[in-house]
Amino acid sequence: MSSIRPIRPSRPETPPGTKTRSCTGSILPEADYRHLRHHLNQCENTGKPASQFLSQVILRKLATREPAPDADTRDLVTGGCHVVYSVDRKPAVTGLLVHRARSGGVSGVIPVSSLLGATLIGMRVGQRAPLLRKDGTIATVSVLGVIQPD
Template sequence: MSSISDTQLSVFQDHSGLTTRPCKWSILPDADHRQLQRHLELCDAARQPASTLLAYVLQHKIMATKPVGNIHASDLVTGGCRVIYSVDDGPIQTGLLAHRARTGQASGVIPVCSLLGATLIGMRVGQRAPLLREDKTIGTISVLSVVQPS
């Protein structure tokens, strides 16, 4: 079964006033989707330059994913999973995706409330996506494997 719905999102304006084109939905567990909304609210309240980039990525992820209850997809990147990925076809990296982590915490933890974490959540094994960096450059991230929490 495909993870992409045929439903199209309508055109909307993001925080910067830019118009975003329709895209297809991917799925995300309800709890992760709600957490993304909370992270976006915190970014909006912070009103710091770094928060603007993160808010853009979070808003896009929220609008491009459809919350689904009672889902188990072993290839879907969700909060609490260990994800193995590569940036710009570089070395293989791994990390535990966590909603309650803070940027700069112990190695091996990827906060969902970071540009990397917000990009990874909702991706599937084999999927590639643009990765916005804090220096405003764009790379490419590839999901190689996902290990769901037991």
Template sequence: MTITNLMQLPSGSDLRALFERPAAETGFFLTVEDRAGIEHLLRNSAARHAPNPPLLNEFLRHKLRISRGAPEPASPELVVAGCHVTYMISGEGSRSGVLTMSAAPAPGHILVASLLGATLIGMRKLQKSPLLREDGQIDIVVVLNVSAPPDHAAA
């Protein structure tokens, strides 16, 4: 299967069903630390600076509901806060950044308090998922690689 095939939505798909499938089908896994981090973001209104805070907050709550607990220690292929993730969004080239629970944007970081970050957390290498955009469009995101952040790679 090519990356191009991974990036296409099935024709006639029920988009709501794509987001509401149970964890056994979606395969999202959160570590205890990531679950606590998302709950902290929600308690402290970290999404208030997002383009659509109510949408992001509901998506984060939904992610908590549909995700299963990750075995500890987490697989090196699991997207967790603090990891460096390379991903591709349908119709675009590959990008990468460090996934962070911080509410403050920083160069090279992907905030969990964003629709992209909230989608990526809990995914695994080569997994694809619908990506809701702030403008209401839905794309597909696929995780291409997961690694320790560059400053921790030598440790």
């Protein structure tokens, strides 16, 4: 038997009472954060293989974002906004990001409970991120613009 143990990096001491942020310092409006938790519960309850991909994307999003009651959303992709994005540097597309999409899918509507929607929510204009596709391949999505509802 080997007595080798993995080395774990130490964390710097944080003074008591100090508020800490996630490693990226990214935020999400509280309502969007709550909706993501709901979407995660829905994924876990379906048990479908496709939901496993989506649940991993949502888990990562929740782990790297903090809910904020007064988030500056001018350039932040949030539920209810129109987002201009590009996948793999193809021509720009505009879609309405929604938490509650109806079945049958209206053209131009991006459900947050989709791989694209879960990836886009919480991103800012100018950011790029890996986009997991249903077939397991990975593309790159870039946020080009955000139009918040009035």
